[in-house]
Amino acid sequence: MESYASVSRENLVLAAKMAAELSKRKVRRACSNELLRFIKEFWPVVEPIRPYVSGWAIEAICEHLEAVSSGELTRLLMNVPPGFMKSLATSVFWPAWEWGPLENPSLRYLAFSYTPDLTERDNGRFADILKSRLYQELWGKTVRLPPHVGVHKVYNRSTGWKIASSVGGVGTGERADRVIVDDPHNVKMAESETVRQETVRWFRESITSRMNDPESSAIVVIMQRVHEEDVAGTIIGELTDYTHLCIPMEFDGDWRGPTSIGWTDPRTDENELAFPERYPEKVVERDKIAMGPTASAAQFQQTPTPRGGNIIERIWWLPWPAPGYEPQDGQPTTFPPCSLLVGSIDTAYGEKDENAWNAMVVFGVWSDQRERPKTVLMEAWRARLPLRGVIPPEMRTDQERKPYWGLAEKIADTIRRRKLDIVLIENKTRGNDLAAELRRLLSNGECTIVMIDPRGDKVARLHACQALFADGMVYAPDRAWADMVITEVTQFPKSKWADLTDCVSQCLTWLRAQGVLQLGTEADTENLRAKTFRPKPEPRYDV
Secondary structure: OOOHHHHHHHHHHHHHHHHHHHHHHHHHHHHHHOHHHHHHHHHHHHOOOOOOOOOHHHHHHHHHHHHHHOOOOOEEEEEOOOOOOHHHHHHHHHHHHHHOOOOOOOOEEEEEOOOHHHHHHHHHHHHHHHHOHHHHHHHOOOOOOOOOOOOOEEEOOOOOEEEEOOOOOOHHHOOEOEEEEEOOOOHHHOOOHHHHHHHHHHHHHHOHHHEOOOOOOEEEEEEOOOOOOOHHHHHHHHOOOOEEEEOOOEOOHHHOOOOOOOOOOOOOOOOOEOOOOOOOHHHHHHHHHHHOHHHHHHHOOOOOOOOOEOOOEHHHOEEEOOOOOOOHHHOOOOOOOOOEEEEEEEOOOOOOOOOOOEEEEEEEEEEOOOOOEEEEEEEEEEEOOOOOOOOOOOOOOHHHHHHHOOHHHHHHHHHHHHOOOEEEEEOOHHHHHHHHHHHHHOOOOOOEEEEEOOOOOHHHHHHOOHHHHHOOOEEEEOOHHHHHHHHHHHHOOOOOOOHHHHHHHHHHHHHHHOOOOOOHHHHHHHHHHHHHOOOOOOOOOOO
8 A cells, every 4th residue: 555655745746747837837928928028037048147137128128029029010220228138138038039939930030240259149148048948848849959059050940040140241141030230330440430331331232132021021220329320320310111219328308209119218307317227327427437428428328429519519609699789670690790701611522422512601700898709600501513603694693693603603602792801711622623713703802712721630620629619709690501500510520421510610720820719818818918018199299
């Protein structure tokens, strides 16, 4: 007769097996419903020492990836700060979730990054999850693995695979159901215009040709911003079919949403942190100091231009009219009587140059009540024009001739309308041709043309103007053309264009070098010296 103790042990073992099986079913069911639950369950496989830290930002990432899995989205861009688990969620857990819990083991993935080391690292972690005991117990019959699993290409016996590649690679000619582009730009190489443009060109020309089905296959781009014209900038500015999830480290209402699936940033307070559970305020402030304003704005805030600006802060452009100045005839853009009117021109190499504009700005110089010099932006424009216009002889008036103007005619008109004293032109090939044409169009003494030999690169030249802006010497009216200038200068050197910026720096550095624009303390010293050592006036006649 079987002993009671033996029966009890068997019952306990059976109960334990039933409880374990019930637990697995519960996990299987929960993971099938939520990517986030799957991540929590398998986190110890990829991070056995570091504990999992949850946050609403990770939930947002998962929610948008789930929308791709359901077919609701086929184009997704996610701009998320570093350390927010974006690579783990997208390149490691999401494919394993789609193969197993969603029972789609035939899905194929191409993963790209700026270096194959990163995609192969994530493929290794992806393989670790697939080979884990729990995963095989739950979905081993669905995801049948070969005896050996590599890192370059992880595949299963249901024709599914995940290939690790890099920017410039084409995935060995393969086509996939999911193309994952994870940080295509190397942050350290972002300042190289050549490398950045080549990466954007690769993304434009190669990625869409890697799709299995042009209609249903998905592209997911996850990255931190590095430049206004990076891959994300191209998507935001030109590819309207992408859903954009942007999570700044500190709350910025411009990115609150909602996204196309209805997600909205839950924060309401300015500068509220996105992931305080892992990145509390003291850590964020420490890292911002170490990174500097430009890098922290791009990588933390997903805005390659810091809130204030890069070299020149937006708030340094003072609004015109200045306080205490009464506009004439009720016109808000009436400018003060100026002692000097200067135009500054930057020429493109040709009228069809798609990378540059011909641009011109006009600054006027006057003195305030304290006899300190100030300058105001009075006009700005940019255009792609031939050097000389072809004007029909029957066109007599300027209004009739205007549609036929070339660059020289347009500049000559600006000179005459504004009654400019001086025009500055960079001393280069097209600049010399332009100067010769202006001398032909203008009357003797109508305007002085000064050829400029710039020193240093564009960045150094704008840095030379920084003190003038910071000292409150530069004004601009509230007009669209002025905002165009301010925005470009503020975003430089990460702006799309630099032509107006070159005009501004050329003009202000020249005025500074000529002693026309002096900082406030310099002007005060000069004025005091002039008053102190002013010679005693002599009588004009004998008395």
